[in-house]
Amino acid sequence: MIYHHIALNIPISDGLLTYAHPEALPAGTRVVVPFRNRPQAGIVWANHVSPEIAAAKILNIQTAFSGEPALPEDWRKLLEFTARYYHYPLGQAVFTALPQGLKEAKAVETPEPPLFYALNGTGRAQTPPPARFHKKAALWQALQHSDGLTLPALKRVNSQAAKLLEEWTAAGWLETKQAALPVLRPSEKILNARQQAASEQIQTAFGRFKPFLLYGITGSGKTEVYFDAAAKVLASGKQVLFLLPEINLTPQLLKRVEARFADVPTAVLHSRTAAGRRTQDYLSAMLGQAKLIIGTRLSVFTPMKNLGLIVVDEEHDGSFKQDNELRYQARDLAVWRAKQAACPVVLGSATPSLGSWHKAQSGAYQLLELTERAHAGAKLPKVEILNVGRLKLDNGFSPQALDLLKKNFEKGGMSLVYLNRRGFAPALFCGDCGHTFGCPNCSAKMVFHQRARQLRCHHCDHREPVPFKCPSCGNQDLTAVGHGTQRVEETLRNFLPQAKTARVDRDSTAHKNDWADLYRRIAENDIDILVGTQMLAKGHDFARLNLVIVLNADGSLYSADFRAPERLFAELMQVSGRAGRAETAGGVLIQTQLPEHPVFAAVKAQDFRKFAENELAERQMFNMPPFGFQTAIRADAPNVAAAMDFLNRIKAELAPRLAGGVSLFGPAPMLMVRLAERERAQIFLESASRKDLHHVVSLWIRALQQNKDAEIRWSVDVDPQEM
Ligand code: ADP
Ligand code: ZN
Numbered sequence: 001m002i003y004h005h006i007a008l009n010i011p012i013s014d015g016l017l018t019y020a021h022p023e024a025l026p027a028g029t030r031v032v033v034p035f036r037n038r039p040q041a042g043i044v045w046a047n048h049v050s051p052e053i054a055a056a057k058i059l060n061i062q063t064a065f066s067g068e069p070a071l072p073e074d075w076r077k078l079l080e081f082t083a084r085y086y087h088y089p090l091g092q093a094v095f096t097a098l099p100q101g102l103k104e105a106k107a108v109e110t111p112e113p114p115l116f117y118a119l120n121g122t123g124r125a126q127t128p129p130p131a132r133f134h135k136k137a138a139l140w141q142a143l144q145h146s147d148g149l150t151l152p153a154l155k156r157v158n159s160q161a162a163k164l165l166e167e168w169t170a171a172g173w174l175e176t177k178q179a180a181l182p183v184l185r186p187s188e189k190i191l192n193a194r195q196q197a198a199s200e201q202i203q204t205a206f207g208r209f210k211p212f213l214l215y216g217i218t219g220s221g222k223t224e225v226y227f228d229a230a231a232k233v234l235a236s237g238k239q240v241l242f243l244l245p246e247i248n249l250t251p252q253l254l255k256r257v258e259a260r261f262a263d264v265p266t267a268v269l270h271s272r273t274a275a276g277r278r279t280q281d282y283l284s285a286m287l288g289q290a291k292l293i294i295g296t297r298l299s300v301f302t303p304m305k306n307l308g309l310i311v312v313d314e315e316h317d318g319s320f321k322q323d324n325e326l327r328y329q330a331r332d333l334a335v336w337r338a339k340q341a342a343c344p345v346v347l348g349s350a351t352p353s354l355g356s357w358h359k360a361q362s363g364a365y366q367l368l369e370l371t372e373r374a375h376a377g378a379k380l381p382k383v384e385i386l387n388v389g390r391l392k393l394d395n396g397f398s399p400q401a402l403d404l405l406k407k408n409f410e411k412g413g414m415s416l417v418y419l420n421r422r423g424f425a426p427a428l429f430c431g432d433c434g435h436t437f438g439c440p441n442c443s444a445k446m447v448f449h450q451r452a453r454q455l456r457c458h459h460c461d462h463r464e465p466v467p468f469k470c471p472s473c474g475n476q477d478l479t480a481v482g483h484g485t486q487r488v489e490e491t492l493r494n495f496l497p498q499a500k501t502a503r504v505d506r507d508s509t510a511h512k513n514d515w516a517d518l519y520r521r522i523a524e525n526d527i528d529i530l531v532g533t534q535m536l537a538k539g540h541d542f543a544r545l546n547l548v549i550v551l552n553a554d555g556s557l558y559s560a561d562f563r564a565p566e567r568l569f570a571e572l573m574q575v576s577g578r579a580g581r582a583e584t585a586g587g588v589l590i591q592t593q594l595p596e597h598p599v600f601a602a603v604k605a606q607d608f609r610k611f612a613e614n615e616l617a618e619r620q621m622f623n624m625p626p627f628g629f630q631t632a633i634r635a636d637a638p639n640v641a642a643a644m645d646f647l648n649r650i651k652a653e654l655a656p657r658l659a660g661g662v663s664l665f666g667p668a669p670m671l672m673v674r675l676a677e678r679e680r681a682q683i684f685l686e687s688a689s690r691k692d693l694h695h696v697v698s699l700w701i702r703a704l705q706q707n708k709d710a711e712i713r714w715s716v717d718v719d720p721q722e723m
Helices: 072-085 090-097 121-125 134-144 151-157 161-170 193-204 222-235 249-262 275-286 297-301 330-341 355-363 399-410 488-495 514-523 553-559 565-580 596-602 608-621 640-657 690-704
Strands: 004-009 015-020 030-035 038-047 117-120 174-177 210-216 239-241 266-269 292-295 308-315 344-349 367-368 380-385 414-417 427-430 447-449 454-456 463-465 478-481 501-504 530-531 545-550 587-592 627-637 662-675 676-689 712-718
Touching: 004 030, 004 090, 004 640, 015 030, 015 038, 030 134, 038 090, 072 297, 072 330, 090 134, 090 297, 117 134, 121 463, 121 640, 134 151, 134 161, 151 161, 161 174, 193 210, 193 222, 210 222, 210 330, 222 239, 222 249, 222 308, 222 344, 222 367, 239 297, 239 330, 249 292, 249 514, 266 275, 292 297, 330 344, 355 367, 355 463, 355 608, 380 596, 399 414, 399 488, 399 545, 399 587, 414 565, 427 553, 488 501, 488 530, 501 514, 545 565, 553 565, 565 587, 565 596, 565 608, 587 596, 596 608, 627 640, 627 662, 627 690, 640 662, 640 676, 640 690, 662 690, 676 690, 690 712
Parallel strands: 210 344, 210 367, 239 292, 239 308, 266 292, 308 344, 380 587, 414 530, 414 545, 501 530, 545 587
Antiparallel strands: 004 015, 004 038, 030 038, 117 174, 427 478, 447 454, 454 463, 627 676, 627 712, 662 676
């Protein structure tokens, strides 16, 4: 018997168990093995291993799907890295990366290789059909100018293609083959000088690893740069992986892809792709049949035969990080993959993540910049910052905001009322001098706990009573932020009863057709005012939109989460970019009680650099990412005390064994302490050295694994995005 390590979808240690088979199965083969008396799908991870347990106890592999293509080595290496880096059982990481069909204990169909028709030598020597039979001539030309085309592509040229191909085959002019270089239509747009320069830089890196940060304001034509570079890669026969946030995978974008890459075999992978389809697309990418793979974070695990370029659009977007189970960051894995495949990777954004920006400043990434809007007439929005500190607000609206909405409605414009809902923990600040309350022990801002009359740090769990006056100016009237936007729609309806308002949030866009409906209504001028959260900030192009009102930006500036200002800035830039995508310059009004805050100055100037310099300087002072690295160890239980106890016990147990170089903060209850009937606490491990941090996290995991208390669940989040 030959012994094999099989990766299984089980939480036991690393998920690799040993099974026997009469002959060696190549690594990557899908198999079925018995596990706890049930057949389970698994992937051969290694063969000829020496068994760790008595040979008699080792069970046999039941079925090997040797007819299916094996999962390739580079893919297995990617999963090994992922499991190691994120401290997650390998077997479960592998199964996260597989599409449904390959997780099941039954065989799947391998996608048929496409058949390409091409003129052979004799064919090419023929006189083409006379031009007056123009459809027939067009088909001939299409064949003449290509390396080979599939029947569907030829039918798009001439609906009678099947019949003509039959004739020409009979005449001995055609050959068929299983692979051909894709046909790329010339772009309808001529790149401007900056776009051209950016694309050329990317092209000089073809065939080797090089990361780029493409920083370009909204509408500066980043997508056209990706397309241009992608077209060059595809023309050389290699594959392109294009990652983007789910919310940006809009019908508008897919139409642009379709227009540009109509004859390129493309797979679109997102959460709504049907399972069967996803499995087939996965396999066809793996076999090199699909050339352009577009998808959301999970597609970073798509095996590719011949990867030539990776693009990560809106690289700063939080949705690239998975926030449960395998907590991977797809953008970071994309860079790792590019290195593995020796190809360039382009991270693009109008508001890059500070991590990527820092790498571009230090030279680790090459910075490419697009500084102007591509569309000749498009203008930058005019941003106004309104100090509402002394104003009486009507459910969050200033009189100025209501007046602007009214005027815009009367002019027939469309407005957007934007609510900032993220990271909302109430905070205390001084309305006179703007003083905020930072933790005396660490870099976090403290949260206001009204009932306990306390300020608490959710990073290190420092607590103190609410002060009576502002420590910097003596003002006794301290204010809490974080309220007053519950009744936005009602307020609007009372104020402008004739205007048609629509709310856009996770609920109103949960169904497949919701966006389509929304677009239709907008196109038919059936919406005057959109009300929504960050969902609206991204990707969507509403030509008529010319006024944006931001009601409550401040919450983020006092947030205990040190990334909140970064997210706020990105959202404000994006949301203001929504105004005036077309010829009319849009207006943006931001209400705030802190008009002097650098974030607003940077938004007003539409200046990411300014923001980034400020924010990075602050992070550096406290060794926060990207200057240091973090891992969060979380525990949840029916009540937070049990979760805190559990973490405290391990902390005490490990204390004598922890070397220097890694700091520990907490445990502290999480900002959003309750989730799904459970309460959560966490400890932060922080270090300037990834290696030291990794080592300490491994020690923690070994201790966590000793947990026998069924009430307690724990998890590890490497490079956490939330506090
Ligand atoms: P971004 O991805 O940076 O937001 P897009 O690529 O979507 O920008 O471009 C914004 C708009 O400008 C789109 O309508 C696009 O068609 C147009 N555009 C981009 N590049 C050019 C160009 N070189 N010539 C003309 N129009 C362009
Ligand atoms: Zn603290």
